[in-house]
């Protein structure tokens with residue numbers, strides 16, 4: 001009997017490779033953070049599709065892993081102390097995987113805390129604000145007559161893009177020369193804002209040349225190209 005069988009989620013999504021890290025996800029901007037990270041660091045893993053079309057994220061099996069009913073979530077059968085570890089929240093998962101592998105996080109304390117600062121900035125600002133632009137520009141909110149909510153989130157997204165553009169001035173990545181989990185957290189959201197949400201003109205993306213330069217470098221990475229398509233949609 002493997003340790004994974006103690007997790008009810010494995011009843012709905014059985015593990016073919018119980019020795020490998022299990023990822024429960026969809027290729028959304030939060031989901032691909034983890035698949036990109038796993039592709040970058042080369043840890044073996046098994047991925048399971050959580051289908052929103054059938055509300056998989058609301059099933060008791062999924063909620064047993066993440067009571068917050070959102071992807072991504074993982075179980076690492078080889079967690080700290082050799083025990084299985086279950087985690088949700090993409091930022092926490094990125095920090096965990098960086099710590100486990102010793103990759104994509106600066107080794108020095110100052111660099112590590114600055115990377116965490118930018119990761120928190122993404123989690124608390126970029127994700128929620130860009131997500132609201134998506135709602136008010138592409139999804140149900142686009143039919144609302146009152147455009148003030150949309151305009152508020154567009155203005156806040158522009159402000160965040162300006163902060164990012166300034167940070168990237170003269171730098172290859174958010175942390176300078178070194179590509180880190182802060183980039184993996186941030187650029188899938190920029191890509192989504194311009195691409196899937198079609199909000200590039202709305203936020204005036206042409207005003208942020210450093211952001212588009214680094215986004216191009218990000219999507220050109222082979223691990224990113226792979227991770228963006230994992231798991232494949234049904």
Ligand SMILES: N[C@@H](CCC(=O)N[C@@H](CS)C(=O)NCC(=O)O)C(=O)O
Nearest residue numbers: 028030057069070071072089090091
């Ligand atoms: N703060 C969470 C947000 C995760 C999140 O919003 N996931 C979305 C997809 S990108 C989701 O699962 N939505 C399903 C739902 O709300 O029912 C994280 O970064 O992991």
